[in-house]
Amino acid sequence: MSLIRTSCLGGTLTPFLYPALLLESAVPSSRRLLFARRLRSSSQRCTYSTAEYASSQDEAPTPDYEHLNPTPDNYSLTPFADRCILTVEAGSGGHGCVSFVREKYIEEGPPNGGDGGSGGNIYIQAVRGETSLHKLARRRLMKAGRGRNGQGKMRGGERGADVLITVPVGTIVREIQRRDAVEDAIQAQEDARWYGNKPAPEEEEEGMPEGEERGVYRKDQWLVFPGTIPSELNRITFPKLPPPRRSHLASLQPQAPMWLDLDKHMETPLLLAAGAMGGLGNPHFVTANMSRPKMATRGHEGMKISLQLELKILADLGLVGLPNAGKSTLLRALSNSRARIGNWAFTTLQPNVGTVVLDNHKGRPTVFKRGRDGEVKENFTIADVPGLIEDAHLDKGLGLGFLRHVERAAVLAFVIDLSAGDAVAALKLLWREVSEYEALREKELNADTERRMVTYKPASRRSAQEQAQAQAQAELDQPNFDHSIDALPLLTSTTISSKPWLVVATKADLPDTQQNYADLQRYLQDVKMGVQPHPSSRKHAWKRNLQSVPVSAIRAEGVEVVPQLVMDLLEE
Template sequence: MPPRCSPASALFLPFLYPTLFRALPRVPRAGFSTSPPTSTSIAENGSDSTETSTTNDAIPVSRLNPPPDDYAISSFADKARITILAGGGGHGCISFLREAFLANGPANGGDGGHGGNVYIQAVHGENSLHKLARRRVIRAGRGKTGQGSNRGGARGEDVVIQVPIGTVVREIERIDPMDEENVLYRQAREKEREYEKLVREAEVAAQASEEAGVGESEALRLTIDLPEPPERPNAHKFVLYPGMSPGERRNLSLPRLPSRERLYAQPEPSIHLDLSVASPRPILLAAGGLGGLGNPHFVSKDRPRPLFATKGERAVRMQLELELKLLADVGFVGLPNAGKSTLLRALTRSRARVGNWAFTTLQPNIGTVVLDNHKGRPIVKSRSPGPSPSHSVIHDATFGSVVVSNQPQIGEAPEPRKRFTIADIPGLIEGAHLDRGLGIEFLRHVERAGVLAFVIDLNAGDAVKALKSLWTEVGLYARMREDEERERETSERIDWQGDGTNLATGRMIIADLPEPVAEPTGLHIAAKPWFVIATKGDLPGTEENFKKLKEYLDAVTNGKERHPSNVEHAWTEDCQAIPVSAIHGQGVDRIVHWTLELLDD
């Protein structure tokens, strides 16, 4: 009977369970071992490789050809949907001064503390949204209730959400209790005005009936037939003294709320932030509610001892969508199993997972190419703009030619580049825009890259066809992003408040033809500098494939062939292909030199 987890079993696929395909050493039972294991057997067991490898069997295990379990992976999330709640304000206090020989002193209740705010800030050192994706709900501190002796409540604690640089923040939903209260207040005021109008009409009718001699009974009937008075508009915003009797509560007359100034204004809907640079200071997302007023604010000649205070404001609630676009200088784009992760290992000190199966990379990897580690001369010296000329000539109509001297200033010339970053995204397959494979959502991480590097496997068929297929998916993604941006701009013009406050009044409306909608072009990605990295160039039979690829790129540069994306005005200045053998580390230095040329230009 074969073992249940035999290495030859077809149930455990090698790309899902690579460690099950390794030959494990037999461990003798305790008590029956007669001699320690020899060094030969240990070396043989340590050099076992997976059975899934077909092309790398003769290559020794190294950093560029590691075993399947030699990789480093970190928690990563490039999308998160969170709910933020600002802190509500604390209630005001109802208190009176009590001292010896002063039983009923004046009001001395303190105000409630303001609620905490919610901020967001893009900082260095963060490279993932997985912490926020787990947290989901973020609450600011609530303001404390006021106390006696005119002691105000403590302010709620602010919350600062730290996100990686390159995060895009979009507002999905907003629930502002103050907007709802304003609508309810206007409705209650309308009912109150209608009731006051009925009371005035009843009084006029009763007075007229008395003058006509109808009698007091008829006048009394007219006043009794009035409907029940509506509730006071701001009754729910007050806190009443707990020692009041029901009769006092019923007959209590509440004043109008005083107007108050806000220290933090609520951001206008809808929020859309593109945090492409580090934020020097936190950005306000949701402002906390105002604290309630203590009873000393309502002292008057007719009301020396007010038995009420106001409640703190309820705070706003928002639902936000965070999307991370990694800010890398170079973005690797390629088909699955093209050697992108091996190439990243060869160029940087990254420990990306490497395997001889498709979709080894399931999340983006970031590597840094260090050009100058301050230990001797730099590996590759970046070109920096030369110094400006010491003088310039200005031709003036009155004074003729005038020579102006340009004195160099300290810190004027930029420092040469010391490093650049590379983003390796999961592989794309044909039809990825139809959500095949892992889709094209990962292309957002190379959307902001300065240079695109298309990694083509010379041993996997026609390289020109593979390049065109990749550019097709990239172009479709670019058009999709342009459509989303256009829809967002359209939604910002909608009057979400519904009161018409943002509409122009008093102006003539002229009928006109609508502006033509521009077709999405995808130029914002096609206009980037790009080149091709032809991997696995050490394998036999790849010379002819590389020759065809080189001829095609030369034709694109000379204008004889269109850009692979078929986008007008795309970048075709100097399309090059660099053959490399990433697993041997051969030819990768030319990638660094050529990348620096494109970045500096």
């Protein structure tokens, strides 16, 4: 058995591409060999038997890398969305019950209607392993269960079912608008305190019908005994409505308007909206004058909140490269992704996020690093995004949409095709587009901040016409329910040029690429030492620990060092 293992390792210890060049790179060689051994041994299975071993002793087994050079139709498309608008609706409360004790020899029993159950709550939880918001984008509305109605014999209604929304770590949740029936009811009762049973001035303007009951006198909030005949109905005098009630859980809700930055894995869910309380059964309305009340209240309506969800961090590593550079092949070589590969530009049209598992399931991770939360990192994610072309910052090709994804990776890997001409020129072109986009974003952010700044003007100095205009504008700005997200300020993130980056030079297996790589390495060394300006020409651009690796993704050679490099940069 040990013989077989030795032979397998013999196969895995194929020297790296351009070994002489790589020796200069900053990864210590002892470490490099260690990753090579661990990664290869986990991905490459030694499936042949002892008998086969004898025959294959001279000839090392050729590993099966068919999945790295698949036919164009051999792929699986993973749906992806990095932002969405979602409306969440907490459960409404069940209605109270009107019922009376019915027993032998008790002709007119006392009331025994139960209270309605409270509605289900809405929770949110950021969890590791999720990479996209597409499931929520498709749902659009998440509704918790309604509480069941109360029943006779003092039986309370059952609570509504809760809803848990799971989102990827790095999601920002922002409130667009909310409708809270309890808040409205409190307001209406407040109005009724001031205006009695008469309509409030705004209601009068809205043209509410004369004689309609309001506030504590609203009749539509009551339920009456089913056996009540219509003539009796008119004679019933309803007591004042009890004050609107909120669930005690409501105090745990984040303050409105909500702005949550879920940038850590959450062990327990967070309450977004508590379910509404159920109505009260008829025993609550017993008074000295009315021993058998024939009414109960309806449950409150659940709170409805329209939210915008956006991924602030798309992945730990973002692959930036020209079309056809080999980004998807690199992703396949590093992870279990089945991204589409084709020998033409724009094979990838939307980001593919793959996960690189660092644990080889033998009790020892291939790369040992602790995350910000102090836990050993078991994996990291890579986003393979569509190719970038010249003038992408002017929205050419898949332009701005693509650059938005680049902004959301913690570390960037510039994927350069060594067989496609001058690698340094390709790197400079990519950086030019990225830094143009950065400048564009800065301008956009400044404009947004300016738009939100309000100039103070004392109210008395404003003319009536100005006031009317301001009010009309405010009405226009007020977004309709679950429609506009213009009211939200733009999200900010770390500028692209200050993110740590590395260069992955691919297709190093092709002939005549060695010189190209040597030139690229020299250029990067110059940038690092400050001899050459940073390719982004930005002042505080990151260049502290600049590195490059030559790889042949199609043969999975040289890619072993990438996880360690990325993990080191993630710590920066």
